[in-house]
Amino acid sequence: MSLKELQATLAAFATERDWDNWHTPDNLVESISIEAAELLKCYQWGKEPDPQAVREELADVLTYCLQMARCLVVDTAQIVFDKLEVTRKKYPVKEAQESSKSEPDAQKPAV
Numbered sequence: 001m002s003l004k005e006l007q008a009t010l011a012a013f014a015t016e017r018d019w020d021n022w023h024t025p026d027n028l029v030e031s032i033s034i035e036a037a038e039l040l041k042c043y044q045w046g047k048e049p050d051p052q053a054v055r056e057e058l059a060d061v062l063t064y065c066l067q068m069a070r071c072l073v074v075d076t077a078q079i080v081f082d083k084l085e086v087t088r089k090k091y092p093v094k095e096a097q098e099s100s101k102s103e104p105d106a107q108k109p110a111v
């Protein structure tokens, strides 16, 4: 399923529940922040996160992000790609590699 198809599916889900009037930019950005806090809670006190809970909270964050992008009528893939171009210039490969040597190894749990 493409990003646009996923956004259309989410829009239909909201429309059939009469939620469209609630899906305003301010409500959606609040919801992104609330769900991000719920995702953070999975890791609270250094506990071992429940992988299913992490997947669900991450899905909630992404869902509200996709809904907000649609609400603002912006092309989701394009804005991410455009920002990546900005970030590429901000962090040239050689400099980023050098600074990364002084940072602790990133842990990448498989969830």
Ligand SMILES: Nc1ccn([C@H]2C[C@H](O)[C@@H](COP(=O)(O)OP(=O)(O)OP(=O)(O)O)O2)c(=O)n1
Pocket: 014, 019, 022, 038, 059, 060, 063, 064
């Ligand atoms: N007006 C709404 C309400 C919910 N959702 C969708 C987006 C999220 O994917 C999911 C969030 O549902 P909940 O608000 O029930 O949040 P949780 O699943 O985190 O439940 P809880 O807060 O009880 O843990 O529902 C939505 O699109 N629009």
